[in-house]
Every structure is written in structure tokens, then in C-alpha cells.
Amino acid sequence: xxxxxxxxxxxxxxxxxxxxxxxxxxxxxxxxxxxxxxxxxxxxxxxxxxxxxxxxxxxxxxxxxxxxxxxxxxxxxxxxxxxxxxxxxxxxxxxxxxxxxxxxxxxxxxxxxxxxxxxxxxxxxxxxxxxxxxxxxxxxxxxxxxxxxxxxxxxxxxxxxxxxxxxxxxxxxxxxxxxxxxxxxxxxxxxxxxxxxxxxxxxxxxxxxxxxxxxxxxxxxxxxxxxxxxxxxxxxxxxxxxxxxxxxxxxxxxxxxxxxxxxxxxxxxxxxxxxxxxxxxxxxxxxxxxxxxxxxxxxxxxxxxxxxxxxxxxxx
Numbered sequence: 001x002x003x004x005x006x007x008x009x010x011x012x013x014x015x016x017x018x019x020x021x022x023x024x025x026x027x028x029x030x031x032x033x034x035x036x037x038x039x040x041x042x043x044x045x046x047x048x049x050x051x052x053x054x055x056x057x058x059x060x061x062x063x064x065x066x067x068x069x070x071x072x073x074x075x076x077x078x079x080x081x082x083x084x085x086x087x088x089x090x091x092x093x094x095x096x097x098x099x100x101x102x103x104x105x106x107x108x109x110x111x112x113x114x115x116x117x118x119x120x121x122x123x124x125x126x127x128x129x130x131x132x133x134x135x136x137x138x139x140x141x142x143x144x145x146x147x148x149x150x151x152x153x154x155x156x157x158x159x160x161x162x163x164x165x166x167x168x169x170x171x172x173x174x175x176x177x178x179x180x181x182x183x184x185x186x187x188x189x190x191x192x193x194x195x196x197x198x199x200x201x202x203x204x205x206x207x208x209x210x211x212x213x214x215x216x217x218x219x220x221x222x223x224x225x226x227x228x229x230x231x232x233x234x235x236x237x238x239x240x241x242x243x244x245x246x247x248x249x250x251x252x253x254x255x256x257x258x259x260x261x262x263x264x265x266x267x268x269x270x271x272x273x274x275x276x277x278x279x280x281x282x283x284x285x286x287x288x289x290x291x292x293x294x295x296x297x298x299x300x301x302x303x304x305x306x307x308x309x310x311x312x313x314x315x316x
Contacts, residue, residue: 022184029178050245093297
């Protein structure tokens with residue numbers, strides 16, 4: 001066991017201000033863009049915000065697949081889905097209950113339930129082939145087309161008086177804030193991954209555990225910052241929509257791309273652990289009387305802790 005390098009500790013510390021500044025600009029940009037497009041913030045969060053905050057997972061998946069190690073991308077994507085709901089939403093709920101209209105999330109929630117089951121079924125032969133990857137990417141394309149149709153229909157039916165007030169500033173400024181904030185979040189996530197991986201390696205932590213836990217947590221940092229700031233500023237719909245949309249993006253686009261670039265040798269048990277805990281966390285976000293109570297946050301955090309334990313034990 002080695003002593004963690006000072007540079008790794010500095011990388012972790014540098015990730016904090018980058019995440020805070022980037023998250024504030026990104027959330028403001030999402031809200032303003034939704035107003036200018038005259039579509040619900042939840043829809044923008046489920047698509048634009050979710051896709052953007054999943055860029056770290058997409059990068060890890062693509063680079064690892066090109067390097068001939070696509071399993072890293074698979075573990076990161078599926079692990080990040082557990083992190084998103086178990087750790088991110090769980091910690092956010094500790095600050096108070098979350099109002100949720102079941103009609104707003106039912107469509108994407110049901111699809112999010114199907115994706116990990118489908119991934120596990122595809123893994124039963126011991127490999128996620130290029131054909132399996134193409135199937136997942138086709139599902140992602142259909143989902144994206146469906147959401148685009150909903151956005152266009154809502155915009156067409158929106159009354160003219162829903163035009164954004166001048167106080168929002170120009171559309172260029174809104175997009176600039178969104179993209180600048182996203183850049184800050186991506187930099188923060190990268191710094192976190194580098195620092196945490198370096199510390200874990202120095203301490204002798206198993207590589208698989210690092211990927212499924214620390215790397216997954218680092219690539220989910222954009223979602224965590226977005227959700228926490230959304231709670232603080234009263235945009236809970238943006239936070240929840242970002243998490244569910246991100247899970248769908250990870251399960252369909254990220255895993256699909258990794259398998260399409262390079263077949264992934266897997267064991268059904270490895271995929272089953274991540275898929276099982278992914279399903280568990282999704283079931284824990286079913287609202288009751290239009291509300292996610294505070295105690296549900298504790299249950300989600302316990303589910304995430306159990307996932308880390310199961311993943312760690314399975315690596316040895």
C-alpha cells in the first residue's frame with residue numbers, strides 16, 4: 001500500500017469549485033432554454049440536460065471500447081445508474097420531500113425499468129455483441145424520436161403568450177450559459193475521476209471496484225450538482241428528469257455504443273448485480289400521493305451502500 005499522491009488530493013479539491021460554478025450556470029441555462037423553446041422544463045431535463053450530463057459516461061465508454069476494454073464502459077454506465085438514484089437522489093431527499101406528478105415520469109420510468117432487464121437478458125450468453133449494441137442504440141433512437149415529437153407537439157399547442165419574458169436575456173446568452181456550465185461540470189467530473197482513481201490505486205483497491213464505484217460516482221458528479229442546485233432553487237422537476245433521462249441514456253446509448261464498437265465479454269452475475277440494484281432504486285422512486293418522502297432518501301442510500309458491498313465482494 002502506498003501513500004496517496006498530493007496531486008490526487010489536489011485534483012479532488014479542485015473538482016469542488018468547478019462543479020459548483022458549472023452547475024449553477026448549467027441549471028440556469030436549462031431553465032432559460034426551456035422557457036425559450038416553450039416546452040416543459042421536465043422534458044428539457046429528460047433530454048437535453050440528461051444527455052449533456054451523461055457525456056462523461058459516453059466518453060469513458062467510447063475510449064475504453066476503442067482501447068479494447070469495453071467492460072469498463074459497461075460497468076461505469078450501469079454503476080452510474082445506481083449512483084444517480086441511490087446516492088444522488090437519496091442524498092437530495094434528505095433535505096426534504098420531493099413533489100412528483102406520476103403522470104410526468106410514468107413514460108420514462110417504465111422504459112427505465114425495461115432497459116436493465118433487457119441488458120441482463122442479452123448478457124445471458126456471456127457476451128454483449130455488436131448486434132446487441134445495435135439493438136440498444138435502435139431503442140435509444142426510437143426513444144429520442146418519441147421525445148422530439150412530444151416537444152414539437154407541445155411547442156405547437158403552446159399559446160403565444162407563453163413567449164419568454166425579456167428578463168431572460170437573449171437566446172444566445174441562455175445557450176452560452178448552458179454550454180459553459182456543462183464544460184465546468186465535465187471538467188469537475190474528470191478531475192474527480194483522476195483524483196479518486198489515483199488514491200484508490202495507491203491504496204491497493206481492486207480495479208473493478210474502482211470502475212464500478214469511484215469512476216461511476218465521478219462521472220455522475222454533473223447529475224449530483226444539477227440535482228442539488230435544482231432542489232435549492234425550486235426546480236425539482238429539472239433534477240428528477242435529469243436523473244431518469246440520464247439512466248436511459250446510459251443504458252441505451254452508452255452501453256449500446258460500447259458493445260457496437262467492441263463486443264463485451266460479461267458474466268450474467270456481474271450485469272445482474274448492477275441491473276438488480278438499478279431496478280430496486282427505480283422502484284424506490286415511485287411517488288406516494290404525489291410525493292417522495294424524506295425517509296425514501298435513506299432507503300435509496302442504503303440500496304447504494306448494498307450495491308457497493310455486493311460489487312466489492314464480487315470482485316474477489
